Amino acid sequence: MLTVFSTDQLRHAGRGELHRGQLLPCFESPKRAQLILDELESRNLGEIIAPEPRGLEAVLRIHDAAYVDFLQTVFDRWHEIHPDSDAIPHTWNLRGTQSTLPQNIYGQLGYYSCDASTPIMADTWPAIKASADTALTAQRLVLEGQRSVFGLTRPPGHHATSDVFGGYCFFNNAAIAAQAFLDDGAERVAILDIDYHHGNGTQIIFEDRNDVLVVSIHADPAEAYPYFMGYANETGVASGKGFTLNLPLPEGTDWRRYQRALETALAAISRFAPEHLIVSLGVDTFAGDPISRFQLNSNDFSIMGRQIAQAGLPTLFLMEGGYAVDDIGCNVMNVLTGFEEAL
Ligand code: OKP
Ligand code: ZN
Numbered sequence: 001m002l003t004v005f006s007t008d009q010l011r012h013a014g015r016g017e018l019h020r021g022q023l024l025p026c027f028e029s030p031k032r033a034q035l036i037l038d039e040l041e042s043r044n045l046g047e048i049i050a051p052e053p054r055g056l057e058a059v060l061r062i063h064d065a066a067y068v069d070f071l072q073t074v075f076d077r078w079h080e081i082h083p084d085s086d087a088i089p090h091t092w093n094l095r096g097t098q099s100t101l102p103q104n105i106y107g108q109l110g111y112y113s114c115d116a117s118t119p120i121m122a123d124t125w126p127a128i129k130a131s132a133d134t135a136l137t138a139q140r141l142v143l144e145g146q147r148s149v150f151g152l153t154r155p156p157g158h159h160a161t162s163d164v165f166g167g168y169c170f171f172n173n174a175a176i177a178a179q180a181f182l183d184d185g186a187e188r189v190a191i192l193d194i195d196y197h198h199g200n201g202t203q204i205i206f207e208d209r210n211d212v213l214v215v216s217i218h219a220d221p222a223e224a225y226p227y228f229m230g231y232a233n234e235t236g237v238a239s240g241k242g243f244t245l246n247l248p249l250p251e252g253t254d255w256r257r258y259q260r261a262l263e264t265a266l267a268a269i270s271r272f273a274p275e276h277l278i279v280s281l282g283v284d285t286f287a288g289d290p291i292s293r294f295q296l297n298s299n300d301f302s303i304m305g306r307q308i309a310q311a312g313l314p315t316l317f318l319m320e321g322g323y324a325v326d327d328i329g330c331n332v333m334n335v336l337t338g339f340e341e342a343l
Contacts, residue, residue, distance in 0.1 A: 008126045015119065016119070039330060040332075051137035054137075061183065066101070075122055115167060117167065118166050129171075131157070134173070135177045142314050143276075148339060157172040174191055181278075186276055188274040190269045192216075192308070193279075193282075194217055196224070196285045199320070210242075213244075215245040216247065216280075223251055232246050281319055283327075298331055304335055306338040308335075309339045
């Protein structure tokens with residue numbers, strides 16, 4: 001399997017994130033991507049290629065122009081007033097009220113974000129741009145006939161909406177790739193999100209559409225981030241009714257239970273009959289993950305990969321979460337080789 005990755009994606013390296021009342025070292029670190037790459041190389045998954053640099057057209061199919069411009073310029077504005085820190089939002093709008101974009105940088109940081117876990121620094125922009133380019137190059141390779149491609153997207157994307165960053169995400173790489181498939185002529189694309197956390201950004205982007213089926217298996221949001229979305233009764237909006245499927249699972253979920261949800265997810269994807277499948281691949285369902293509470297082991301990820309291959313679809317894997325750095329390479333490699341072995 002080909003992998004797409006750019007070293008520019010390593011340049012986003014936050015000083016810290018607000019976690020349970022403390023400023024801790026960022027869980028979402030460049031080391032994650034480096035360790036995945038090391039494992040793919042040592043176990044010979046296949047060639048690792050750099051993304052083709054692209055303009056912003058495909059990003060702008062999903063994200064608002066003003067939001068993209070904000071991400072591109074906010075750190076320079078921050079740096080003039082705070083030369084020694086990352087930009088982190090700390091104030092948000094009141095529930096349900098229409099908000100005007102404020103002039104003030106703290107107001108704008110709150111306007112365009114949903115949490116204080118997602119710092120912005122000098123090289124955030126080149127990293128998120130390269131991550132989106134990675135998704136788009138991998139998408140094109142699948143379009144051109146590769147059975148599967150791994151876009152090692154980092155920073156991740158599934159919590160980002162058209163104009164909100166958060167949950168370590170800025171550009172929704174999976175949504176950008178899904179829209180690119182449609183713009184390249186596909187009629188239906190399915191996104192299977194197997195990260196521990198519900199992909200609220202992806203759901204919001206596509207919930208009123210019937211050309212992208214979004215299926216997500218994740219920790220029950222009653223107990224886990226992102227808390228406010230990902231419940232089973234969210235099934236889509238207007239003409240998107242029936243094209244969102246949430247399969248929340250309780251803390252402590254092991255492979256036996258997870259596998260049944262995955263079967264349900266794959267059955268729904270089969271019924272939808274998409275031309276392409278995008279997998280939002282998070283391995284934070286691993287038992288050793290420091291911020292998550294499922295119980296999958298490394299071998300389970302191989303079975304997971306094999307099961308996903310049974311869908312029989314051209315498949316684009318895009319990286320989302322996974323924070324147990326000692327095992328992240330092995331767990332990702334197991335999904336991808338499990339998939340390939342099933343072919
Ligand atoms: C991103 B992805 C606060 C704890 C929660 C956000 C978790 C984001 C997960 N520091 N922080 O879905 O793996
Ligand atoms: Zn996650």
